[in-house]
Amino acid sequence: AQKITQTQPGMFVQEKEAVTLDCTYDTSDPSYGLFWYKQPSSGEMIFLIYQGSYDQQNATEGRYSLNFQKARKSANLVISASQLGDSAMYFCAMRQGEGGSEKLVFGKGTKLTVNP
């Protein structure tokens, strides 16, 4: 069964520094997608970045980049130049599709705190 593991319950980073949030996944399906979402304390789930299993290059979206290592089954999120507004929960998720249906399987999340 597909599974997402986020081993860091909490992370701290100084403002303006870079931080890496870890995510490993387990799937036997050769075709899959990996997502990162941000959930601030207000509760909404904000899409950050996507990586497809067949994508040759690591995805980037502004200050977010995804360090995709397929052989190691890891999809770590790198946030550069951290800002105070980056303090939030971050969820890694994998999209699995079976028989025409698709759903996201989420990890337990990492709480990121950016210190001034």
Next chain:
Amino acid sequence: DSGVTQTPKHLITATGQRVTLRCSPRSGDLSVYWYQQSLDQGLQFLIQYYNGEERAKGNILERFSAQQFPDLHSELNLSSLELGDSALYFCASSVDAGTSLIGNTIYFGEGSWLTVV
């Protein structure tokens, strides 16, 4: 703003009652997903609809039901509510449900906070 609209944003109700959560997907999106987020269970997939038809079912209780209407909005009905049903309920949408377009991003609404007292 993700374009996914959920109402109500907050709801407090008593045990044994029934509530309906409503979701309007992003314009052009045919797939609607419902997720439940609770402290002890994390984010759990409940159910998916695609263009009015149920496509996938997750950890959805028999007391819960959902449907997607011809205008593509969706409703999640929660009945015989228990204290443990208190959670944040998310609706999400995407363009397609087929695995051929696995790159479709799934966008989430702001969620409906349900408190059962």
